[in-house]
Amino acid sequence: MTQPQSTDIISLTMKLLIYSKALYSSWVYYSADRILFDAGEGASSILGNKAFAIRRIFLSHGHADHIAGLVCLINIRNNGMGDKEKELTVYYPKSNYLISEMINFISRTNRRLSYSLEWVPLEAGDRIQLITGQLPRYIEAFPTVHVPSETSLGYNVVEVRHRLKPEFAGASQKDIIAVIKERGREAISETYDQRLFSYGGDSVQIKPAYVQGTEILCHDTTFLAEEDRKEYKHATLAEAIATARLAGVKKELICFHISSRYKDKVKEIVAASGRYDGLDFKVTLVPPGRVFSVD
Ligand SMILES: [Zn+2]
Ligand SMILES: [Zn+2]
Numbered sequence: 332m333t334q335p336q337s338t339d340i341i342s343l344t345m346k347l348l349i350y351s352k353a354l355y356s357s358w359v360y361y362s363a364d365r366i367l368f369d370a371g372e373g374a375s376s377i378l379g380n381k382a383f384a385i386r387r388i389f390l391s392h393g394h395a396d397h398i399a400g401l402v403c404l405i406n407i408r409n410n411g412m413g414d415k416e417k418e419l420t421v422y423y424p425k426s427n428y429l430i431s432e433m434i435n436f437i438s439r440t441n442r443r444l445s446y447s448l449e450w451v452p453l454e455a456g457d458r459i460q461l462i463t464g465q466l467p468r469y470i471e472a473f474p475t476v477h478v479p480s481e482t483s484l485g486y487n488v489v490e491v492r493h494r495l496k497p498e499f500a501g502a503s504q505k506d507i508i509a510v511i512k513e514r515g516r517e518a519i520s521e522t523y524d525q526r527l528f529s530y531g532g533d534s535v536q537i538k539p540a541y542v543q544g545t546e547i548l549c550h551d552t553t554f555l556a557e558e559d560r561k562e563y564k565h566a567t568l569a570e571a572i573a574t575a576r577l578a579g580v581k582k583e584l585i586c587f588h589i590s591s592r593y594k595d596k597v598k599e600i601v602a603a604s605g606r607y608d609g610l611d612f613k614v615t616l617v618p619p620g621r622v623f624s625v626d
Pocket of ligand 2: 477
């Protein structure tokens with residue numbers, strides 16, 4: 332885990348690149364599938380050339396701190412130095428008024444884009460295929476609760492994996508080969524869905540069932556202390572940890588969207604990362620206002 336100061340030193344192996352400061356700007360670049368989750372202000376200027384690598388954008392909701400970067404990102408892919416013909420698809424919660432207005436603005440002010448730009452409304456439960464083949468991956472949208480006027484969604488990146496059926500667990504290699512010869516490979520293996528990454532966007536505490544068994548959970552942690560929260564529309568650190576524990580997060584809880592009131596505590600925030608005893612996963616706090624990468 333490193334905290335690069337500029338795009339020049341962003342690790343090539345990074346899995347996630349995150350910028351998040353509550354109310355100002357939030358976005359998460361998931362490199363494996365070239366996905367940008369939310370597009371807060373500054374996303375394209377910080378991502379630099381990586382802005383051309385993005386294939387899909389998934390928006391959690393329409394607040395300015397999550398969509399303001401779309402204008403520049405869509406523009407730079409049309410005018411900057413890079414592959415100007417790469418398609419881009421933006422997925423967003425259906426019937427979201429603020430995002431619909433943004434789509435109108437962008438459509439009217441970008442009538443001659445060099446690439447294909449598609450807007451796709453989604454509802455909770457919808458699935459988007461990312462890749463096919465041996466280990467297919469897809470995105471599933473799940474409901475979150477933020478403010479009554481904003482339809483909002485979270486997203487899981489899911490991989491379809493194969494495993495030996497439980498009834499063959501003790502079988503010898505020879506017996507397994509015999510079954511395959513007789514009945515085919517499907518007879519011995521079954522598929523299961525593994526959630527690799529879950530992005531919650533802005534939300535009160537996420538229902539654990541929606542992110543059950545995920546490897547990495549990115550959860551709203553606007554407030555480090557319950558007494559700082561005046562309105563019930565974001566989550567606290569204790570709630571993020573509670574959801575991660577109940578969901579059986581396998582690797583890491585990434586606490587993002589931290590309020591800038593805690594910015595002077597950045598060193599403490601980073602030092603606190605990972606230091607929670609009795610948890611089966613690592614806890615990482617994303618310092619507000621800093622580019623942060625997770626390898
Ligand atoms: Zn926000
Ligand atoms: Zn919001």
